[in-house]
Each structure stands twice: as structure tokens, then as C-alpha cells.
Amino acid sequence: MLMRGVIFDLDGVLIDSAEAHLRSWRVLAERHGRTITDEQFAATFGRQNRAILPILWGREVDETEVARLGEEKEACYRDLIRGxxxxxxxxxxxxxxxxxxxxxLAMAIGSSTPPENVALALEELGVAAHFSAVVTSKDVTRGKPAPDVFLLAAERLGLPPGQCVVIEDAPAGIDAALAAGCAAVGLTSQHAREKLGHADLVVDRLTELASGRLMSLRAKAAVEDHRPSR
Structure with missing residues (x-):
């Protein structure tokens, strides 16, 4: 059975946003008397802010503070990339x-980033109309490597996860895709090939992919039901 849906991550897959995210995290840290190393950023890139902030701040951060700091950081990020x-x-x-x-092929976005970031990127790329579903950090409680974002994306596409292929750039994203029962393509934009080796296919550039190659990946049998936590 051929694949019928494609779920794209955003950061590191459709846009090379790492530098802007790093700059915005450093602006936030400086405002609050903290510093962020390249190593800390690399270890947390692609995860939800509720998972990132306790690591960067070195302490527990409650949901109210996560929301406030996260909104401050993401507003800075959008200012950097707008246009x-x-x-x-x-x-x-x-x-x-x-x-x-x-x-x-039905297409969705499955991203740990806020919906405002996704909307800005798809609008400026001129491809928003091509996506039937968008799932962001505000749609699920558990971020990657939990499978929730991809389970919900497949559900919104009206497809079994096993008939969807996920394109991801991070090991946690590959873990999430496989846990959801999707096929996974790893893109080496942010991580070395060996870090993504558990994906069904690893490529160095999106230009190596085409619809036919994605559709020919083996559809997967249904896995144990993991309903997304919302």
C-alpha cells in the first residue's frame, strides 16, 4: 500500500531557522540575566518551550512563567524572521x-513551534493553501519524542498513521514519528546522519526527495493505540 500523506516538521525541514531561534533565546536570556551556550541550544532545538525552559533556566518553571517567557521569546523570533x-x-x-x-498526497505540518510561527512561515512561502492540517505546540500537551503531534496530524488528515510519512530533522522527531507508527525520513540539516539512522530513510537535502519516492516507502501496520494527549 502506498503512502497517502506527508507530515512536515517546520524548523530545520522547511526553513533554516536555527540561527534566528538561537538569537531570540539569547536575547531572552540576556534580558533575564542568563546565558545560553551553543551546546544547550543544540540539545533543546525542536522541543516545546515547556521542555526547553527548565533546562536553560536550570530550575522548574511553572506553566504561567513558561507562557510568559515563551511568548516573549517567540515574539522576538518572529521579529527576526518576518520578511x-x-x-x-x-x-x-x-x-x-x-x-x-x-x-x-495530503499534507500537514507537525511542529513543536507555536501556531503564529507556522502561519508566518507558510504565508511568506506562499504554500499555506497546500496544507490540509497544522498541528503545533498549542494542540498537544506532550511534545516530541512523544508521538502526539504526529498522531493528531494524521487524524486531522483523515489517514491512519501507518499511511503517513514524516519528514524530520531531529532525533526526537524521528522517535516521535516512529512511535506514532508513521514512516520517517531524516533530513541532516541540523544533526549528523548517524543521529538519524533509525529513520526509514535519511537524506542530506530535500532535493533528494520527490512524491514518488515518499509514496513508495512501505506503509506500516497499525501500532498500539496511542491517543494524543491534548
Whole structure:
């Protein structure tokens, strides 16, 4: 059975946003008398703010503080990238999206980032209309590597997870995709190939992918029911 849906991560897959995220985290840290190392950033990139902040702050951070600090950081991030999305688009991203659309594949975004970030990126890339579903950090309680974001994305596409392929750049994202029962493609934009080796397919560039290659990945049998926690 061929794959019928594609779920894209956003950061590190469709846009090369790592530098802007690092800069915005450092602005936030400086405002609050803290510092963030490259190693800390690399270890947390792609996770939800509720998981990142306790690591960077070195203490427990309650939900109210997570919301306040997270909104401050994400507003800074959007200020940095607004009007620049096309300049940081991953090579081949737009072409792959349009190819998948032409092939009749249903598409979703499954991201740990807030919905405002996703909306800005898709709007400036001019591809928002191609996506039937968007799942962000505000839609699920448990972030990657929990499977919730991809389970909900598949549900919103009206497809079994086993008929969806996820394109991810982070080991935690690959873990989440496989736990959901999806096929997983690892993109080496942020991590070395060996870190993504548990994916079904690993590529160095989106230009190595096309709808036919994604559709030919083996559909997976249903896995134990893991309903997303919302």
C-alpha cells in the first residue's frame, strides 16, 4: 500500500531557522540575566518551550512563567524572521510541497513551534493553501519524542498513521514519528546522519526527495493505540 500523506516538521525541514531561534533565546536570556551556550541550544532545538525552559533556566518553571517567557521569546523570533522567510527556506522545500500536492498526497505540518510561527512561515512561502492540517505546540500537551503531534496530524488528515510519512530533522522527531507508527525520513540539516539512522530513510537535502519516492516507502501496520494527549 502506498503512502497517502506527508507530515512536515517546520524548523530545520522547511526553513533554516536555527540561527534566528538561537538569537531570540539569547536575547531572552540576556534580558533575564542568563546565558545560553551553543551546546544547550543544540540539545533543546525542536522541543516545546515547556521542555526547553527548565533546562536553560536550570530550575522548574511553572506553566504561567513558561507562557510568559515563551511568548516573549517567540515574539522576538518572529521579529527576526518576518520578511526573510524566503531567504531561509530550505533548498527544494517549495518544489517538494508542490510536487506532493500535484501527486494527490495530503499534507500537514507537525511542529513543536507555536501556531503564529507556522502561519508566518507558510504565508511568506506562499504554500499555506497546500496544507490540509497544522498541528503545533498549542494542540498537544506532550511534545516530541512523544508521538502526539504526529498522531493528531494524521487524524486531522483523515489517514491512519501507518499511511503517513514524516519528514524530520531531529532525533526526537524521528522517535516521535516512529512511535506514532508513521514512516520517517531524516533530513541532516541540523544533526549528523548517524543521529538519524533509525529513520526509514535519511537524506542530506530535500532535493533528494520527490512524491514518488515518499509514496513508495512501505506503509506500516497499525501500532498500539496511542491517543494524543491534548
Amino acid at each position: 526573510r522567510i524566503r531567504s531561509i527556506a530550505m533548498p527544494g522545500a517549495e518544489a517538494l510541497i508542490r510536487d506532493c500536492r500535484a501527486a494527490g
